[in-house]
Amino acid sequence: MTTTPTSAQAARLEAHALGGVTTALTTDFGRRNAPDGMLANQVLLDALDRGEWRRFLVWPPQEPAAVLYVSSTGTLVPAGDPKGGPALAAAAEKTGWRVLVGDGPLGWAVLEGNPRGVFRRRPSAREQRLMTVSGRPPDVAEPAGFRRATAGDVDRLTDLACRLHVEDRMGPPISRSALPGVRSRMTNSVAQGLTFVVERHGEVVAKLDLSLRSRRRGAQIAGVYVAAASRGQGLGGGAVGTLARQLLADGLPGVTLHVRADNHPAIAAYRRAGFRDGGEWLLALR
Numbered sequence: 001m002t003t004t005p006t007s008a009q010a011a012r013l014e015a016h017a018l019g020g021v022t023t024a025l026t027t028d029f030g031r032r033n034a035p036d037g038m039l040a041n042q043v044l045l046d047a048l049d050r051g052e053w054r055r056f057l058v059w060p061p062q063e064p065a066a067v068l069y070v071s072s073t074g075t076l077v078p079a080g081d082p083k084g085g086p087a088l089a090a091a092a093e094k095t096g097w098r099v100l101v102g103d104g105p106l107g108w109a110v111l112e113g114n115p116r117g118v119f120r121r122r123p124s125a126r127e128q129r130l131m132t133v134s135g136r137p138p139d140v141a142e143p144a145g146f147r148r149a150t151a152g153d154v155d156r157l158t159d160l161a162c163r164l165h166v167e168d169r170m171g172p173p174i175s176r177s178a179l180p181g182v183r184s185r186m187t188n189s190v191a192q193g194l195t196f197v198v199e200r201h202g203e204v205v206a207k208l209d210l211s212l213r214s215r216r217r218g219a220q221i222a223g224v225y226v227a228a229a230s231r232g233q234g235l236g237g238g239a240v241g242t243l244a245r246q247l248l249a250d251g252l253p254g255v256t257l258h259v260r261a262d263n264h265p266a267i268a269a270y271r272r273a274g275f276r277d278g279g280e281w282l283l284a285l286r
Helices: 015-026 036-040 042-049 082-091 104-111 151-167 179-191 235-249 264-272
Strands: 056-059 066-070 075-080 099-103 124-134 146-148 195-200 203-214 218-226 254-260 276-285
Touching: 015 036, 015 042, 015 056, 036 042, 036 124, 036 254, 036 276, 042 056, 042 066, 042 075, 042 203, 042 218, 056 082, 066 082, 075 082, 075 104, 082 104, 099 104, 104 124, 104 276, 124 235, 124 264, 146 235, 151 179, 151 195, 151 203, 151 218, 179 195, 195 235, 203 235, 218 235, 235 254, 235 264, 254 264, 254 276
Parallel strands: 075 099, 218 254
Antiparallel strands: 056 066, 066 075, 099 276, 124 254, 124 276, 146 195, 195 203, 203 218
16 A cells, blocks of 8 residues: 655646546545536636646646646645645745635645745635535526626626625725726626626626636636625525526536635525535635
């Protein structure tokens, strides 16, 4: 019997190992059956589908048991054996990452991987839950006013996104200088048809976005927010369930989202919308 050496260094993924890593991610390194393994690692697999294999760090290099994807926007996405955390943390030291999101145990191991303080500013980290739905579309009533967002919604969407940033504990209120960046992201999302809203009495009261939409790997819902005055009416869960139903009916293999582990009302709403718990997730910002 062989064991994975914990002292091995991480290295860049090489082309000859691409097939093996793709297979490992599809089964979540043997920890999940289809399609759950693929859905847990859909962001990583989509990146490989798009030819971004050079952005992957693997540990150990010979027979990878853990990977870390470093996106062009400074996001780290980990998957695999938590024992690879220290090696992947050391390899990611110079990437200038801003966000880490993905597998919980390995994510924590990456954050704690270097006791000498590789990370100049201590990240703000919190546990999330991965939630998934696949197979038969959930039977959820579509909220009145549910629709795809238009350019005329961008101002309101920017406001709701800024509120979500604060309420979801992602940081302090968005500064005036950072506001154009939020607006630009919402404008681009709307232009690509990736943002949806619920409108009541002429006002957008809820929003949600698609951060991933892949015919092969499924979709990921993000940025779910319901204005305070409209909560308790089932709008968030109803909108998420409606969008998931549409995506599954369109032939996508599954839909995922991640939610703060202590946001029990949202978790309950997503369960009613057909989603099931997919395990510990981690979101860290610095």
